[in-house]
Amino acid sequence: MRYPVFHSDNLGEIEAFLRTAYPGVLIGHTAPRQTSVGLRRDVLGSVTLDRIALGFDLSYAIEPSRTLCLASVHAGGIEYSGPPGRTGDLTPGRMGVLGGSGFSASGTVRAGRYDLTLFDSALLDRLALGGDGAPVRVTAPGPRTPAAARRLADAVTHLKNLAADPAVAGNPLLIATATDYLAATVLATVPTTAVTGPSAVDRRDAHPDTVRRAVAYLESHVREDVTVAEVAAAAFVTPRALQSAFRRHLGTTPLRYLQRLRLAGAHEQLRAAVPGDGQTVAAIARAWGFAHPGRFAAAYHRWYGRTPAEVMRHRR
Numbered sequence: 001m002r003y004p005v006f007h008s009d010n011l012g013e014i015e016a017f018l019r020t021a022y023p024g025v026l027i028g029h030t031a032p033r034q035t036s037v038g039l040r041r042d043v044l045g046s047v048t049l050d051r052i053a054l055g056f057d058l059s060y061a062i063e064p065s066r067t068l069c070l071a072s073v074h075a076g077g078i079e080y081s082g083p084p085g086r087t088g089d090l091t092p093g094r095m096g097v098l099g100g101s102g103f104s105a106s107g108t109v110r111a112g113r114y115d116l117t118l119f120d121s122a123l124l125d126r127l128a129l130g131g132d133g134a135p136v137r138v139t140a141p142g143p144r145t146p147a148a149a150r151r152l153a154d155a156v157t158h159l160k161n162l163a164a165d166p167a168v169a170g171n172p173l174l175i176a177t178a179t180d181y182l183a184a185t186v187l188a189t190v191p192t193t194a195v196t197g198p199s200a201v202d203r204r205d206a207h208p209d210t211v212r213r214a215v216a217y218l219e220s221h222v223r224e225d226v227t228v229a230e231v232a233a234a235a236f237v238t239p240r241a242l243q244s245a246f247r248r249h250l251g252t253t254p255l256r257y258l259q260r261l262r263l264a265g266a267h268e269q270l271r272a273a274v275p276g277d278g279q280t281v282a283a284i285a286r287a288w289g290f291a292h293p294g295r296f297a298a299a300y301h302r303w304y305g306r307t308p309a310e311v312m313r314h315r316r
Contacts, residue, residue, distance in 0.1 A: 029059065049115070057108060069100070
């Protein structure tokens with residue numbers, strides 16, 4: 001969903017707007033000679049995606065919370081200070097992680113242009129657990145490498161495109177799939193406390209019965225917003241034991257297996273399409289949680305050896 005662009009050069013209006021746009025963030029300034037702020041906001045599910053142009057330097061202080069902010073600098077710079085290991089500068093072309101993990105942070109945002117992507121770090125907990133089953137915390141100020149930063153930036157761009165698409169707004173499955181994709185990319189590119197290796201108890205629980213219970217749950221919830229934690233609970237094991245069981249017995253992960261089930265559902269719908277029924281490849285892909293037609297087509301071709309369009313043309 002896209003919201004109207006805000007723009008003002010009135011300091012009072014700007015201060016009021018920023019307090020509303022970023023609750024929990026204390027914002028200050030030092031009598032700027034020029035004041036201007038422009039902001040475009042997109043929202044996809046629980047993720048807020050901002051493009052902001054700031055015409056003056058401002059200071060900020062973030063209260064302890066679990067809200068994470070992925071900040072990309074196009075022009076200007078951000079100085080930030082937080083817990084040990086979370087202090088530094090963001091310069092043009094770089095991406096960093098501000099706030100979140102229950103720590104306070106502060107710093108200065110210079111006049112410039114920025115992309116800010118905000119979401120509750122509980123989104124990470126849908127896919128992973130921290131040590132001792134605690135919530136996942138981010139432990140570094142940004143992605144591990146420049147390549148990881150580019151991968152994360154690509155994920156943010158993908159969500160922006162989806163948020164601007166009216167067809168996505170009414171599809172909860174698409175929104176959940178997209179936000180899980182962002183969370184998975186953060187976990188893969190930014191150091192966190194997420195624990196991926198199974199414990200001795202997890203390895204003991206990684207048996208075929210676990211897989212059977214999990215598969216039954218996935219098959220009965222294939223069109224729903226499903227998390228790894230929910231599947232693990234249905235199988236009576238921990239998420240790590242569930243992941244281990246799927247890797248050991250099926251050579252995949254629960255979420256990849258769920259994608260396979262959704263591909264199978266899309267395959268049957270493509271085969272059942274008849275002329276004049278209004279069905280399109282893109283519409284069928286969206287109905288099964290695939291927001292990007294190109295990625296859907298590639299995944300479909302890997303599994304079925306043909307493109308979705310070829311299957312639909314054959315049926316017609």
